[in-house]
Amino acid sequence: MPLEDYEIVIGLEVHAELLTESKLFCGCSTKFGAEPNTHVCPVCLGLPGVLPVLNEKAVEYAVRAGLALNCEIASFSKFDRKNYFYPDLPKAYQISQYDLPLCRNGWVEIALPPADENSPARTKRIGIIRVHLEEEAGKSVHSSETIVGSEYSLEDYNRVGIPLIEIVSKPDIRSPQEARLYAESLRTILLYAGVSDCKMEEGSLRVDANISLRPRGATEFGTRTEIKNINSFRSIERALAYEAARQAQVLDEGGQVVQETRAWDELHGVTVAMRSKEEAQDYRYFPEPDLVPVVTSREWVEKIRASLPELPLARQERFQRQYGLPAYDAALLTETRDMADFFEEAARQWHDPKAVANWLMGDFTRLLKEHGLEVSQSRLRPGHLVGMLKLMEKGVISGKIAKTVFEEMFLSGQDAEQIVKDKGLVQIADTGELEGIIQRIIAANPQPAEDFRKGKEKALGFFVGQVMRETKGRANPALVNELLRKLLTAGQ
Amino acid sequence: MPAHQLAEMLRRRQISARELTEAVLARIEAVDGQVQAYITVTADAARRMADEADRRLAAGEGVTPLTGIPVALKDNLCWDGVRTTCASRILHNFVPPYSATVVDWLIQAGAVIVGKTNLDEFAMGSSTENSAFFVTHNPWDLSRVPGGSSGGSAAAVAAGEAVLALGSDTGGSIRQPAAFCGVVGMKPTYGRVSRFGLVAFASSLDQIGPFARDVEDTALLLQAVAGHDPLDSTSVNRPVPDYPAALRQGVKGLRVGVPREYFVQGIDPRVEQAVRGAVARLEKLGATVTEISLPHSEYAIATYYLIAPAEASSNLARYDGVRYGYRAQGAPDVVAMFSRTRAEGFGAEVKRRIMLGTYALSSGYYDAYYLKAQKVRTLFVQDFQQAFQQVDIVVAPTTPTPPFRIGEKADDPLAMYLSDLFTIPANLAALPAMSVLAGFTEEGLPLGVQFIGPHFAEERLLQAAYALEQDLAGEGVMARRPTLPVKAATA
Numbered sequence: 001m002p003l004e005d006y007e008i009v010i011g012l013e014v015h016a017e018l019l020t021e022s023k024l025f026c027g028c029s030t031k032f033g034a035e036p037n038t039h040v041c042p043v044c045l046g047l048p049g050v051l052p053v054l055n056e057k058a059v060e061y062a063v064r065a066g067l068a069l070n071c072e073i074a075s076f077s078k079f080d081r082k083n084y085f086y087p088d089l090p091k092a093y094q095i096s097q098y099d100l101p102l103c104r105n106g107w108v109e110i111a112l113p114p115a116d117e118n119s120p121a122r123t124k125r126i127g128i129i130r131v132h133l134e135e136e137a138g139k140s141v142h143s144s145e146t147i148v149g150s151e152y153s154l155e156d157y158n159r160v161g162i163p164l165i166e167i168v169s170k171p172d173i174r175s176p177q178e179a180r181l182y183a184e185s186l187r188t189i190l191l192y193a194g195v196s197d198c199k200m201e202e203g204s205l206r207v208d209a210n211i212s213l214r215p216r217g218a219t220e221f222g223t224r225t226e227i228k229n230i231n232s233f234r235s236i237e238r239a240l241a242y243e244a245a246r247q248a249q250v251l252d253e254g255g256q257v258v259q260e261t262r263a264w265d266e267l268h269g270v271t272v273a274m275r276s277k278e279e280a281q282d283y284r285y286f287p288e289p290d291l292v293p294v295v296t297s298r299e300w301v302e303k304i305r306a307s308l309p310e311l312p313l314a315r316q317e318r319f320q321r322q323y324g325l326p327a328y329d330a331a332l333l334t335e336t337r338d339m340a341d342f343f344e345e346a347a348r349q350w351h352d353p354k355a356v357a358n359w360l361m362g363d364f365t366r367l368l369k370e371h372g373l374e375v376s377q378s379r380l381r382p383g384h385l386v387g388m389l390k391l392m393e394k395g396v397i398s399g400k401i402a403k404t405v406f407e408e409m410f411l412s413g414q415d416a417e418q419i420v421k422d423k424g425l426v427q428i429a430d431t432g433e434l435e436g437i438i439q440r441i442i443a444a445n446p447q448p449a450e451d452f453r454k455g456k457e458k459a460l461g462f463f464v465g466q467v468m469r470e471t472k473g474r475a476n477p478a479l480v481n482e483l484l485r486k487l488l489t490a491g492q
Numbered sequence: 493m494p495a496h497q498l499a500e501m502l503r504r505r506q507i508s509a510r511e512l513t514e515a516v517l518a519r520i521e522a523v524d525g526q527v528q529a530y531i532t533v534t535a536d537a538a539r540r541m542a543d544e545a546d547r548r549l550a551a552g553e554g555v556t557p558l559t560g561i562p563v564a565l566k567d568n569l570c571w572d573g574v575r576t577t578c579a580s581r582i583l584h585n586f587v588p589p590y591s592a593t594v595v596d597w598l599i600q601a602g603a604v605i606v607g608k609t610n611l612d613e614f615a616m617g618s619s620t621e622n623s624a625f626f627v628t629h630n631p632w633d634l635s636r637v638p639g640g641s642s643g644g645s646a647a648a649v650a651a652g653e654a655v656l657a658l659g660s661d662t663g664g665s666i667r668q669p670a671a672f673c674g675v676v677g678m679k680p681t682y683g684r685v686s687r688f689g690l691v692a693f694a695s696s697l698d699q700i701g702p703f704a705r706d707v708e709d710t711a712l713l714l715q716a717v718a719g720h721d722p723l724d725s726t727s728v729n730r731p732v733p734d735y736p737a738a739l740r741q742g743v744k745g746l747r748v749g750v751p752r753e754y755f756v757q758g759i760d761p762r763v764e765q766a767v768r769g770a771v772a773r774l775e776k777l778g779a780t781v782t783e784i785s786l787p788h789s790e791y792a793i794a795t796y797y798l799i800a801p802a803e804a805s806s807n808l809a810r811y812d813g814v815r816y817g818y819r820a821q822g823a824p825d826v827v828a829m830f831s832r833t834r835a836e837g838f839g840a841e842v843k844r845r846i847m848l849g850t851y852a853l854s855s856g857y858y859d860a861y862y863l864k865a866q867k868v869r870t871l872f873v874q875d876f877q878q879a880f881q882q883v884d885i886v887v888a889p890t891t892p893t894p895p896f897r898i899g900e901k902a903d904d905p906l907a908m909y910l911s912d913l914f915t916i917p918a919n920l921a922a923l924p925a926m927s928v929l930a931g932f933t934e935e936g937l938p939l940g941v942q943f944i945g946p947h948f949a950e951e952r953l954l955q956a957a958y959a960l961e962q963d964l965a966g967e968g969v970m971a972r973r974p975t976l977p978v979k980a981a982t983a
């Protein structure tokens with residue numbers, strides 16, 4: 001039967017590195033990109049006799065993430081050891097949380113695209129089973145494809161012990177697109193909460209997906225596969241779409257889906273079998289005896305809750321309500337907290353929020369991208385934009401000139417007034433000066449003038465263009481129009 | 493001579509720390525060929541530390557009761573820059589770039605560290621026969637074991653090769669060798685002494701503690717190593733009492749409990765007699781004696797041999813040949829490298845416990861074994877809680893038998909495990925416990941008696957042990973020392 005007759009059931013496991021200065025159980029730096037094995041110490045290297053000491057900041061960040069994801073925070077939680085051998089795991093166990101995670105029972109609301117242009121936007125709630133805290137492993141570089149096939153492997157332990165949260169969703173996701181939207185929402189929320197930088201390309205955000213199919217209407221889950229090695233938001237959707245189709249084909253051919261872990265092959269756009277359920281590791285979890293349980297007080301949790309910023313979806317709704325923005329604009333502007341803050345600061349000082357939004361979604365976003373900058377790194381601040389909008393409104397500069405001024409503000413960080421003055425960009429609103437220019441142009445172009453007089457409205461556009469070229473765009477467009485009409489007809 | 497007398501002589505400058513250290517080094521030179529207590533003797537470092545101690549003593553600055561006193565470390569305690577082997581081939585060349593907190597504190601106190609002592613590999617054993625390097629001999633009878641796993645530390649103190657020593661106790665590894673070697677050994681309350689830098693065997697049971705010639709010295713060494721350490725999350729932040737000050741309070745009115753379950757069949761009558769004799773002395777000195785019950789005692793061995801190996805299987809998994817220690821050569825791939833390194837690097841008893849522990853934690857068995865054992869563990873806590881409502885301390889045998897012969901139990905792990913029958917409950921319940929000399933067999937083998945107290949009642953144990961020791965000293969028991977043939981040339 002066609003794929004549409006199957007219901008796709010997806011759950012995601014998302015790992016996010018926390019933005020603490022130091023590692024989870026030692027004082028080593030968590031900075032990305034250092035020389036291999038320079039951010040290590042006896043504790044994170046798991047040398048004999050050393051003991052972990054819990055970084056309380058990491059607990060705070062994990063609780064912050066849990067609250068941002070609408071979780072209950074456990075008043076009593078503990079760490080467990082997850083045992084397995086791998087060269088990048090120095091203790092041969094990962095300190096993680098097994099049966100008593102720090103946070104559980106949360107949810108994320110995702111905005112689904114409207115069914116068609118006339119339908120209202122829809123939202124869907126994806127449940128979160130748990131959020132727990134654990135430590136990172138190191139990084140291996142193998143001399144060939146796999147560790148077993150390699151002549152040698154090199155180990156970098158800088159990443160070992162960086163605090164990580166694992167966010168496990170309920171199997172509430174029903175399409176590859178929803179999976180992507182959920183992952184993007186998580187990213188936005190974690191960025192808002194300020195707990196992770198969520199860079200998939202640097203590995204600080206990683207997504208594994210569980211997917212199964214069942215005939216529509218069935219209540220039992222089908223056999224699932226787990227997809228690893230997904231390295232971008234786009235691949236979440238691609239990998240799951242591929243896997244759904246693959247499973248549908250297996251089922252259609254009367255076969256059975258094998259419960260296994262599969263790797264996404266970005267290059268070939270396929271998933272390939274990694275290991276079967278039988279090969280799955282027995283992690284022999286047991287309570288970590290070197291750490292004491294984590295006890296959180298209600299007051300402490302409430303203090304963290306109070307310090308959380310307004311979260312993306314709420315802010316998006318408020319932007320529509322308060323500033324009258326279309327849903328599309330509100331979604332785009334609230335994607336990062338910095339952009340949303342930028343917008344609000346400018347919109348508070350200007351009576352036309354839509355104009356502010358247009359500048360930010362257009363020229364500002366383009367310039368940031370071109371220069372590879374984040375909003376926080378921009379020299380152009382909200383005050384600059386408002387200053388420029390004022391000059392436009394007063395007619396000092398035209399919309400065209402404004403584009404030049406905006407780019408100049410972006411590059412130099414100077415304010416609009418200064419730039420307009422220095423570069424002589426003030427709009428020509430002097431009727432006498434413009435009349436002179438226009439008369440010269442009409443004289444030089446008798447044919448189009450004749451055309452206009454015969455009723456060819458299009459010819460007016462030609463003259464406007466000529467005037468703008470002559471004045472380097474500084475002429476007031478309304479005035480140019482008015483004078484052109486007057487002078488062209490006056491000559492009759 | 494005990495440390496508290498030596499400390500007095502050092503302070504009066506009747507002897508220098510250097511002279512004392514040289515005397516101990518000479519004693520090691522003379523007798524260690526037979527006792528084999530040391531894996532590493534750190535003579536040069538000891539001399540430097542002794543000279544530093546002499547400077548301090550001369551200046552009268554930073555002098556503590558341990559300044560200038562020669563101390564030995566069990567070779568599972570890390571000391572910055574000095575090889576730490578755990579008596580295992582897998583760590584034969586491991587030199588830690590850090591010191592255990594207790595070692596730091598000893599150095600700060602001005603103690604002189606003379607070397608690292610032998611043990612059962614990774615502290616797993618009761619005779620020091622499981623050392624990958626050699627067997628340590630009991631100074632009272634060289635054909636017998638010194639006990640274990642801290643056999644090297646116990647033997648070194650007994651043979652005069654160190655004035656004091658530190659060991660570690662997971663199921664009796666301080667108290668049992670103390671009893672076998674006729675010295676005092678204490679396992680403090682879990683959390684009283686930092687475990688940072690102690691190579692882990694079973695993290696929820698391991699505790700570092702002192703060995704000494706007498707109870708007063710035990711109090712001095714405990715004083716130096718007890719206290720909160722931010723590097724060990726399980727160390728307790730609670731004031732440390734003045735232990736030496738507690739010694740002379742006597743036992744008048746002290747309520748002593750004797751658990752009937754500890755006098756079961758299989759206990760050597762000489763041991764029973766010595767323990768009952770010690771109880772009688774305490775009674776004579778004014779204590780009241782009650783028979784009590786610790787009903788779950790029979791489950792101690794079974795519980796211990798699930799929890800300890802389970803934790804050990806995880807703690808010892810890091811020895812994979814990747815970063816340090818022994819690595820098997822010529823393995824075709826990483827999996828083979830892991831398994832060959834571990835097959836060649838660990839001894840039989842360590843492998844046996846790793847397998848036991850791995851099994852106990854395996855999916856499908858966890859609930860029946862590890863989880864069940866943890867639940868039973870709480871029963872031991874309850875047993876003692878109830879007992880300590882009736883009595884102030886529990887007095888019991890330390891070991892079921894006097895020291896046995898080398899090789900006697902080496903091929904029978906179960907018989908070996910049973911020698912920890914009476915010491916394990918204190919570890920399971922996290923209680924402080926100590927072993928002191930109770931007398932000798934006719935053939936001159938030392939016999940120990942064990943005192944167990946409520947959490948953080950180390951003072952009470954020291955107080956009772958001191959009273960018993962003084963009473964025994966009155967009859968000359970304490971003056972007996974092992975006689976060892978001494979190498980003529982250097983002695």
Ligand SMILES: [Zn+2]
Binds near residue numbers: 026043044
């Ligand atoms: Zn570190």
